[in-house]
Amino acid sequence: MKDLKDLSFATRQIHVGKQKNSVGALCDPIYMTSTFAFDSVEQGGRRFAGEEDGYIYTRLGNPSQRAVEEKLASLEGGEDAAVTASGMGAISSTLWSILKQGDEIIAEEALYGCTFSLMSHGLSEFGVTAKFIDMSSLDNLKNALSEKTKVVYFETPCNPTLTVIDIEEAAKIAHEYNPEIKVIVDNTFCTPYVQRPLSKGADIVVHSATKYLNGHGDIVAGAVISDAEFIQKVKMFGMKDMTGSIMSPFNAFLLARGMKTLDIRMERHCANAMKIAKFLESHPAVKKVYYPGLESFEGHKTALKQMDLMGGMMSFELKADRDQVAAALNKLQLCIVAVSLGDAETLVEHPASMTHSTYSSEELASAGISEGLVRLSVGLEDPDDIIADLKEVLDPLAK
Ligand SMILES: *Cc1c(COP(=O)(O)O)cnc(C)c1O
Secondary structure, three states: OOOOOOHHHHHHHOOOOOOOOOOOOOOOOOOOOOEOOOOOHHHHHHHHHHOOOOOOEEOOHHHHHHHHHHHHHHHOOOEEEEEEEOOOHHHHHHHOOOOOOOEEEEEOOOOOOOHHHHHHHHHHHHHHHHEEEOOOOOOOHHHOOOOOOEEEEEEEEOOOOOOOOOHHHHHHHHHHHOOOEEEEEEEEOOOOHHHHHHHOOEEEEEEEEOOOOOOOOOOOOOEEEOOOOHHHHHHHHHHHHHHHOEHHHHHHHHHHHOOOHHHHHHHHHHHHHHHHHHHHOOOEEEEEEOOOOOOOOOOOOHHHHHOOOOOOOOEEEOOOHHHHHHHHHHHHHHHHEEEOOOOOOOOOEEEOOOOOOOOHHHHHOOOOOOOEEEEEOOOOOHHHHHHHHHHHHHHHHOO
């Protein structure tokens, strides 16, 4: 038998991370404790000094968190991982661990709304500047890099335009300019089953584990995966001192549980999405479909290069004004109007008034987020039922 670390994705998502317990429980117990007893004052001292392994206090580590960290590090192909209270907790703990006054971030302009807000409004208060560029053409990245650049940050496919960014090329350009630059990829839309940015040259992967990784819509959670040295910095500075954004042991248990079925859920999300994208593309009320799996989509070739499947997320534009779009979404019976994504339920939302309302109208236009854009997180229902629901509200718009 090979080592567990060399076994396939399906096996590792189930077996990696199991912690030892005294009664042989199949599933790790939930270590619902804030602190850990030391055998002696001397032992406590050694643990604080880093001379002895062992738990101290749950903001510094807990076996329930450790179980998911080991699983995530293995699946993303990183040396180590840190789990956090939310995706924003992962992103802010990561950025606080790298940046100081006078530094600069270069980011793709289509970003998760709160990431955009953190960079454009939050970090600027502390003397960090962010340049937002269109990374679908990497010449823009070449031109934007400067002595001050410490971070290159993007999602791919981007939220909500599904723009695909070539991870390997972007990392090469950034590192050729300065090997110290940290290339950070938000892999929330794909999960490691679909795309592994570290294998393409990225330095750090961040996640909103709220979404596909957990997959059941019942927790808010985040994660950072990178080399062991950087993860130590995130844990012992970014999280311990700067954000305190730690995952509760209960949420860690649920996340480890959700991740045991990641591959089969992603297979179904992606297969359903492909079918629905083709339906939407052929519907006369639809102006444009943004889905990496469609040959007509601009980023299709790059997607084939770096994604194993084409994902469960898409956006589409209707031949209708904002009010007609809202009226159509309000009539859906099966698809649920809600933000978030990656759940068993199909979720539909209007980025301009919801997830991306942190953008001004000029910023929305520049990032290609139109008033008529609708984002769809395809669920695990029967795809024909989802299509029937969409068809019923789209048909009247085609007349
Ligand atoms: C939801 C989301 C986030 C933020 O994660 P939270 O868990 O809500 O804090 C970051 N990036 C992407 C791409 C997301 O979809």
